[in-house]
Amino acid sequence: MNPLRQAALALLCAAIVGSAPAAAKTRALVVGINDYPGITVNGVGGQRNLRGAVNDARNMQDALTKFFDVKPEEIKLLVDADASRENVLAQFREWLIESTESGDRAIFYFAGHGAQVVDTDGDEDDGFDEVLAPSDVNGELQGSAAGLTGFITDDEIEELLAQLAGRDVMMVVDACHSGTITRGALEARTSDAADDGYTGVRTLTPNGPIEASAALQDLGTRSAHRTGTRLIEVVAADAPTTEKKTPDLLAVWTAVASAQLAVEDLELGGGEGLFTNRFVKGIADGSADLNKNGTITASELLTFLRSESEKYCKEFNCGPGGLTPTLEAHVGYDGAAVVQTASATTEAPKAEGEKIASSDELPQQEGAEAAAGGGVNVALPSDGKMKLGEALLVTINSGAAGELIVLDVRDDGKTVQLFPNSPSLKVGVASVVAAGETRYLPGDLDPFELVPDAAGSGRIVALVIVGDAEVTEVTKKFLNLEPIPGAEEYVASLSRQINRAVTLPTGSEEALDRSATPAVILRAEAKYVIE
Numbered sequence: 306m307n308p309l310r311q312a313a314l315a316l317l318c319a320a321i322v323g324s325a326p327a328a329a330k331t332r333a334l335v336v337g338i339n340d341y342p343g344i345t346v347n348g349v350g351g352q353r354n355l356r357g358a359v360n361d362a363r364n365m366q367d368a369l370t371k372f373f374d375v376k377p378e379e380i381k382l383l384v385d386a387d388a389s390r391e392n393v394l395a396q397f398r399e400w401l402i403e404s405t406e407s408g409d410r411a412i413f414y415f416a417g418h419g420a421q422v423v424d425t426d427g428d429e430d431d432g433f434d435e436v437l438a439p440s441d442v443n444g445e446l447q448g449s450a451a452g453l454t455g456f457i458t459d460d461e462i463e464e465l466l467a468q469l470a471g472r473d474v475m476m477v478v479d480a481c482h483s484g485t486i487t488r489g490a491l492e493a494r495t496s497d498a499a500d501d502g503y504t505g506v507r508t509l510t511p512n513g514p515i516e517a518s519a520a521l522q523d524l525g526t527r528s529a530h531r532t533g534t535r536l537i538e539v540v541a542a543d544a545p546t547t548e549k550k551t552p553d554l555l556a557v558w559t560a561v562a563s564a565q566l567a568v569e570d571l572e573l574g575g576g577e578g579l580f581t582n583r584f585v586k587g588i589a590d591g592s593a594d595l596n597k598n599g600t601i602t603a604s605e606l607l608t609f610l611r612s613e614s615e616k617y618c619k620e621f622n623c624g625p626g627g628l629t630p631t632l633e634a635h636v637g638y639d640g641a642a643v644v645q646t647a648s649a650t651t652e653a654p655k656a657e658g659e660k661i662a663s664s665d666e667l668p669q670q671e672g673a674e675a676a677a678g679g680g681v682n683v684a685l686p687s688d689g690k691m692k693l694g695e696a697l698l699v700t701i702n703s704g705a706a707g708e709l710i711v712l713d714v715r716d717d718g719k720t721v722q723l724f725p726n727s728p729s730l731k732v733g734v735a736s737v738v739a740a741g742e743t744r745y746l747p748g749d750l751d752p753f754e755l756v757p758d759a760a761g762s763g764r765i766v767a768l769v770i771v772g773d774a775e776v777t778e779v780t781k782k783f784l785n786l787e788p789i790p791g792a793e794e795y796v797a798s799l800s801r802q803i804n805r806a807v808t809l810p811t812g813s814e815e816a817l818d819r820s821a822t823p824a825v826i827l828r829a830e831a832k833y834v835i836e
């Protein structure tokens with residue numbers, strides 16, 4: 306059998322969490338809640354019911370069986386009244402924890418309302434807990450009697466996750482997990498409501514944390530929370546034991562960044578959540594396979610979801626914060642296959658070097674060039690046809706400002722970080738390229754030449770990272786112009802830093818209403834042959 310075809314079959318419909326062996330069990334708990342009979346607004350019930358969460362749960366159930374190699378009998382579905390606090394927690398323990406063991410897969414999906422409440426046990430730096438709302442949550446959302454009871458806190462979820470050590474765990478949450486936004490959030494969305502005025506916002510606390518004291522509602526505290534909060538913080542596998550609260554193999558997908566409003570798709574009358582609809586669609590029709598190579602990676606799926614969210618928000622009012630789907634996961638997850646699509650190739654496998662810095666792990670989002678103000682180009686002399694011993698000059702032009710990374714990805718499997726590098730940084734060459742700047746490597750100040758010492762072929766890959774991604778945490782370890790040991794891990798770490806970077810402005814009340822901004826990758830490459 307062709308090696309690549311054999312590999313494709315092995316990966317066929319493997320879950321994003323699919324590093325578990327073929328014989329491993331899978332248990333999936335899928336929750337969808339439309340009806341919240343215990344929630345009132347000014348004493349009137351039914352005003353925070355949803356339309357699409359149950360559909361989302363059923364669609365996810367279907368997607369798990371079709372694309373994630375999960376058997377129907379391995380899925381526990383809880384909708385509406387069956388999704389009470391007691392039952393959700395009990396099924397999490399019995400179905401996901403007690404029915405699995407090390408090496409198995411565990412998947413938890415939740416579609417419904419989220420909320421934010423005041424922390425009561427003092428473990429949150431900002432004083433707030435992010436919570437999920439089961440069907441029997443109770444509370445009044447307005448006035449002096451405002452308060453919620455019966456929710457599931459992030460602390461409780463973390464305690465449950467800690468008992469899944471050794472499993473591959475994926476959480477997908479299509480709900481608001483914060484809600485720290487200014488007054489008028491729901492009202493702002495009514496300009497694009499469904500015909501009957503339905504807004505389809507999945508939070509019970511759009512105006513800030515319920516029961517919050519005046520001290521906790523001050524702007525500085527809310528700003529700090531808005532920037533830093535996550536539903537579940539994925540702690541690195543090598544973190545100190547005292548910090549470790551989650552399984553080593555954990556991935557958490559959320560519909561929106563902190564403080565944003567998860568929404569139901571008004572194009573569908575609110576009948577499905579936008580995030581879940583695009584999550585399933587991108588996999589089902591292959592549209593999340595951005596480079597059309599037959600493999601959808603987690604990084605491609607995240608990029609697709611963000612692109613689809615941006616498109617939607619240009620047509621519909623998404624509220625003050627926009628929509629920024631997020632992913633928190635362990636290093637290496639971003640390049641893992643979600644599925645092999647119908648276009649999966651059966652050709653011979655590519656050289657090892659083709660896997661490095663690929664658009665599978667570091668994809669450019671559709672429309673990224675326009676959003677960033679321009680793209681990036683890379684050029685080599687003589688169209689990349691060079692002689693052994695001939696000095697190489699790389700020309701890079703970027704239409705946007707950002708961190709510049711240049712890689713020599715060789716077909717023999719070796720990868721060298723050409724920039725940033727120690728000699729260039731020592732003579733004052735900036736690691737950030739300016740918008741419209743043309744950068745030469747080596748430049749006039751650089752005290753070195755790039756001279757090939759062996760025949761071969763490869764690619765020069767130029768990346769410009771627009772946004773606040775901490776890529777220097779990765780690149781600073783490889784400044785010596787030598788082949789990178791473990792280049793796949795290098796790219797995985799780089800991808801993780803970029804995908805996790807979401808900037809949420811702090812400061813004035815007006816700033817709190819601005820959109821979250823994810824980091825954007827601009828990429829270009831040029832092939833070369835050295836004879």
